[in-house]
Amino acid sequence: MRMRLYDATTVRLKSSLTTWRLSVLQRLTAVDVVTLLYVAVATAAVLAFSGYDHASWDLLLTAHVLLVTLVLLAPLARQAGPFGRFLGDWYPMLLLGALYAEVGVLNVDLGYQHDHVIQRLELWVFGSQLSYRWIREMPNPLLSWLLHSCYLAYYAILYASPLGLWFSGRRDAARHLGDSWGAAFPSSHVAAAVVAALCALRYWRPLGLLLTPLTVGLVLSVVYGQFHYAVDAVAGLIVACAVLASQYIYASQPGAVATPLPGRELETGPA
Numbered sequence: 001m002r003m004r005l006y007d008a009t010t011v012r013l014k015s016s017l018t019t020w021r022l023s024v025l026q027r028l029t030a031v032d033v034v035t036l037l038y039v040a041v042a043t044a045a046v047l048a049f050s051g052y053d054h055a056s057w058d059l060l061l062t063a064h065v066l067l068v069t070l071v072l073l074a075p076l077a078r079q080a081g082p083f084g085r086f087l088g089d090w091y092p093m094l095l096l097g098a099l100y101a102e103v104g105v106l107n108v109d110l111g112y113q114h115d116h117v118i119q120r121l122e123l124w125v126f127g128s129q130l131s132y133r134w135i136r137e138m139p140n141p142l143l144s145w146l147l148h149s150c151y152l153a154y155y156a157i158l159y160a161s162p163l164g165l166w167f168s169g170r171r172d173a174a175r176h177l178g179d180s181w182g183a184a185f186p187s188s189h190v191a192a193a194v195v196a197a198l199c200a201l202r203y204w205r206p207l208g209l210l211l212t213p214l215t216v217g218l219v220l221s222v223v224y225g226q227f228h229y230a231v232d233a234v235a236g237l238i239v240a241c242a243v244l245a246s247q248y249i250y251a252s253q254p255g256a257v258a259t260p261l262p263g264r265e266l267e268t269g270p271a
Helices: 002-023 030-049 054-077 081-094 096-110 115-126 130-137 141-152 154-167 171-175 188-203 205-224 230-252
Strands: none
Touching: 030 054, 030 081, 054 081, 054 096, 081 096, 081 154, 115 130, 115 230, 130 205, 141 205, 154 188, 154 205, 171 188, 188 205, 188 230, 205 230
């Protein structure tokens, strides 16, 4: 009797795991996979670099566990109507501020910086400290006002691109938007804004044309305003190009046709 009970429990457990795998794991999207990879890398960084600062160590790991739970629930949310579908696709953007703040916490725990290395690289690439000299050699109030306004438009660019595509009916295009890992070197401001603007240009030209001048101004502003070294901005552009190239390569790969989620046939709008 005990063996039969054990066998029945094992069968039910295997059946539950199979159902969960089919309903959740096979419906993970690219953004889910990338988010899980980010959590894995960030968790490794926390364990490797938190040192004796366990006050932040346990809080960060708790946040990572909650984020993994959220990722695993996302496929189910996408089947729960329009609002659930929106949350299932947009949760990384909604958590962007918290994820960005985590980079600062890790940097503080790590306890060292690489400014001297980057300054030498700046000198080697440009022949001088461009980020130091530019604003001092061109102290123009109007130019400063314009470029700093573009810098402040960073989050507007970041959200306007996918939101504009989403609400205009280009939801598959909004799901293809990528971001890029970065902070000071390479510049995450440059990398993320360029990816957002160029994706908007690709999928909805009017929106892209609106965001492009702001993005160009932002790229210049990070150097003029001394928020980044010039090599930070150049490296950010390289990362953005790599992200966009990976999208083209991924899109060109033949793959199986995905089974549409319930209710997806109701979504309309330009392709």
